[in-house]
Amino acid sequence: MNKLLIMVFTALLFSCNNNAQVNSKQQDVINAEPVEVAMKNGKAKAYFASGCFWCVEAVYESVKGVEESTSGYAGGHTKNPTYESSNTGRTGHAEAVEVIYNPEIVSFETLVDVYFASQNPTQVNGQGPDTGSQYRSIIFYQNQEQKNIIMEKKNALEKELGKPVAAEVYPFQKFWIAEDYHQDYERLHPDNPYIQNVSIPRLNRFKRKMPEVLKANH
Template sequence: MNIVRITFFTLLILVSTSCRPKEKSTQPEMAHQEPIENPETPKLTPSELQQYETAYFASGCFWCVEAIFESVKGVKEVYSGYSGGTEKNPTYEQVSYGKTHHAESVEVYYDPKVVSFTQLVQVFFGSHDPTTLNQQGPDRGAQYRSIAFYKNDEQKKIITDYMAKLEAEHVYGRPIVTEVKKFDKFYRAEDYHQDYEKLHPNNSYIQNVSIPRLNRFKKNFKSFLKEDVH
């Protein structure tokens, strides 16, 4: 596959909205703002999920990242959560305010017969700006840093080889700062964060950041999309 040159990420306009609540007292109101009926099928059961492989990535607000991977064919389920740190059972408040070493991350369940780990890595790098240190769009802090997690040496090589290719072809014009990190533990985020973009389409952050980011990805990766994704 030819590498898509994603220069628009370096021109991303920062908006006033943020994935992080502005103050503690606003978190519940923000997180549960005007939910709609979930139009999708229910989450797969733990036994159903066991038949698929998993991959883990961090690239900014997990509301955005979850929606992007959910649009990819061969991806069966995606969960928002926390990974990359050492603290056990972190909460959204702790992570979003930078009180842990975790980053907002996603857990991707995928069918390797349909989509490969290499392709998921391409999705990861093609859907965010990996050159901004501890920042993605309007979200700033190490909790929004870029991390490609690997579970074995083969996956690590896939990630590092692809990064080297991107660098050699000067795709971004600036050095990639993505961490390549051995996967340890993933903690699922609170229930109200799952499928957040689908359930809160009128949220200002979703309108101004998540949906435009998803649409840019869909425009550049049409061959990766599920048939019902437009």
């Protein structure tokens, strides 16, 4: 009986830790109306969180039609998050990327396919060795059409896997650009042990899954 109580208590403890980001302020973010980002010079923007932003930035920059991918923070309830503050897990933010793309070359729908193909979709609060609410998976929508696309693909993937897909679906509010030293990290630091052992293998797994969407030089 004591063992059972300990197991229940442990499960509750981990459950609380996994949902630590959901307080009243965070719930307001989840329930907010989405903010739609206007197109500029024929380019649109989309926002994704999927573990370490170094990895995700490199994945999206390999895709045809993507002009640039920027590392930053999104999904939280605090202003001006930093790498240090987001790592506490108390800001509500996740490491995220802003993807600037040409919708005449690549659709939002394809970007969502890239998102799911480039991660472990069932891992909760993290990707690979990076764990915590700041590394959780979130897809951000800017309007009902985008939300419908996301939910359709998420539901189809859950049916295919027979397991829940961990990605949360949030209305986009604001993207906070990360510190300069995080930008283009994989490209600028190819010999970094994390890049060698985590980022590059993750990128290569994605490339094998979706070779048809890759830029010619990738």
